[in-house]
Amino acid sequence: MGKELLKVSGLKKHFPIRNGVLSLSKGSIKAVDGVSFTIEDGSIFGLVGESGCGKSTTGRTILNLLEPTGGAVEFDGKLIFDVEKGLYIDKKEMRALRRKMQIIFQDPYASLDPRMNIGDIVSEGIKKHHIATGMEAMNISKEFLELCGLEGNCIKRFPHEFSGGQRQRIGIARALALQPKFIVGDEPIAALDVSIQAQVINLMLQLKEKFKLTYLFISHDLGVVRYFCDKVGVMYLGNLVEVGTSEELFKDQLHPYTKALLSAIPTSHPLSRKNRIILKGDVPSPANPPKGCKFHTRCIHCTSICREKEPVLQEVSAQHLVACHNWKAIN
Incomplete structure (x- = not known):
């Protein structure tokens, strides 16, 4: 064990x-x-x-x-x-x-911000937790995208340019990027x-x-x-x-x-x-x-x-x- x-x-x-205007709890x-x-x-x-x-x-x-x-x-x-x-x-x-502790969400369409490119989505957590910044953060993002079966040069593209399966791979890469x-x-x-x-x-x-x-x-x-x-x-x-x-x-x-x-x-x-x-x-x-x-x-x-x-x-x-x-x- x-x-x-x-x-x-x-x-x-x-x-x-x-319930009601006062939003009183009824159960x-x-x-x-x-x-x-x-x-x-x-x-x-x-x-x-x-x-x-x-x-x-x-x-x-x-x-x-x-x-x-x-x-x-x-x-x-x-x-x-x-x-x-x-x-x-x-x-x-x-x-x-x-x-x-990370999470992979069910809906690959709703879980990725359509206003952010893929590089920013995957590197967001890397920057937030001070693992890396700038180009180093982008290079780490490329590495994990490639591990998840996507091309590293797709970091400038946006979520709407990918299929559902590819989006879920991006979600997995984002979760994995924080190791x-x-x-x-x-x-x-x-x-x-x-x-x-x-x-x-x-x-x-x-x-x-x-x-x-x-x-x-x-x-x-x-x-x-x-x-x-x-x-x-x-x-x-x-x-x-x-x-x-x-x-x-x-x-x-x-x-x-x-x-x-x-x-x-x-x-x-x-x-x-x-x-x-x-x-x-x-x-x-x-x-x-x-x-x-x-x-x-x-x-x-x-x-x-x-x-x-x-x-x-x-x-x-x-x-x-x-x-x-x-x-x-x-x-």
Whole structure:
């Protein structure tokens, strides 16, 4: 087992619902509601789940881009925040730590400033963190653009002159230019064509080996997650319902939601058939989640305890955790 690089404990992010002229709070949307996991140095942790389950909010709150409502995050032995204890990292320290923690955004069109040329976009962080200035900063930008499969002489061009796949490579170069240890990939391939997705995934794997990177990989594409990630966490309505190694999770799912999610992966052969599990009903509102297990309103294995008591992540084996009252009976 490798060194623990990131530790997330009971992370919460609630967005207030405001109403009327006075913007009085009338409740909150519980986007992330008590998420805990660890990521080992040099590994890839995948975060999967339906749209709106809180994956992206989790990634951004870990990076302190969103103010947390509760919980604690430690990175490389340094506490970023612990809301319950009222401990927060100093702004100057956080600025220095940003070099080690970067993000690749989902939309390659919205994440690049159309008024800035590529050289200025990639070198912005280099100058901000006083790594280099002037021509030296531009030369570093060229080097990282070339590492990401683009020509170094494109630094004078603007984002609108590039395709979606090329823009995402620019986003990766920008994140990599600060030589971070940890990168959050917030659905970095979701907006790309399938053929380009494979190229970007291969690029991320090559860069991981070259620079000894650690990834938090947020994705809808379970086929990619299966082969790209070392460990996978399954989210439902702001909570983790199952965590395990990629091999174990895709071989033997324990939670009924994970079973339904993985049954939706298309088969590689046109004649092969699989038992698709169709979930009944809609995802409940995060503003008013069900009492007890949040999944019980859609679960065919629901019992009285599921409606009353919220399950906690329990260890099934050394690398496999599940939050379900009836997982033994189901399996």
